[in-house]
Amino acid sequence: MKVTKDAIAASRRLFRLSSPQGKLDEDKLRHVIKAVAERKPRNFRGILVNLHRLLRLDLAKNHVTVESAQELDDSTAEGIKNKMISQHGEGLTFEYKINPALLGGIRIRKGDDVWDGSVKAKLDKLANAF
Numbered sequence: 001m002k003v004t005k006d007a008i009a010a011s012r013r014l015f016r017l018s019s020p021q022g023k024l025d026e027d028k029l030r031h032v033i034k035a036v037a038e039r040k041p042r043n044f045r046g047i048l049v050n051l052h053r054l055l056r057l058d059l060a061k062n063h064v065t066v067e068s069a070q071e072l073d074d075s076t077a078e079g080i081k082n083k084m085i086s087q088h089g090e091g092l093t094f095e096y097k098i099n100p101a102l103l104g105g106i107r108i109r110k111g112d113d114v115w116d117g118s119v120k121a122k123l124d125k126l127a128n129a130f
Contacts, residue, residue: 007046014047015054023091024058061111064092067099068106069118080108 014036018028033051036044064084066072072080081094088110099107105118 003046003050004043007043008050010041010043011047011050011054015051015058019058024055029055062092063095063110065095065097065109066106067097067102067109067118069098069100069102069104071098072096072106080106084108084110 014032015029018025018032020028029051033048036047036051041047066077066080077096084092084094092110101120103119103123105116105121107118107121108115
């Protein structure tokens with residue numbers, strides 16, 4: 001579906017209104033979506049589509065994926081969690097995955113940021129140097 005510039009601008013304004021001080025208020029966003037669906041303003045479908053996209057991006061921005069070659073012990077997982085919360089604030093969600101292809105080390109992904117301390121990444125970097 002092609003979303004017009006007006007619908008994108010309107011959805012951004014509505015999303016900012018439901019995110020005071022940069023933190024998403026789910027109740028306000030529900031109210032905004034309900035109001036848009038009931039009133040059906042011009043390009044309301046485009047507004048709803050872009051609101052969904054903005055919500056998905058906001059949720060991904062606060063989701064942390066920790067990959068390791070083996071299962072992490074509780075103290076290591078807790079240490080990573082505490083460090084991420086101290087650097088990036090509250091409201092993060094964490095997901096721990098086992099990825100044997102890493103060979104060793106840890107890869108942490110938060111939104112678009114990736115911190116890769118895996119053996120595989122170091123070997124790939126070394127291979128590319130030659």
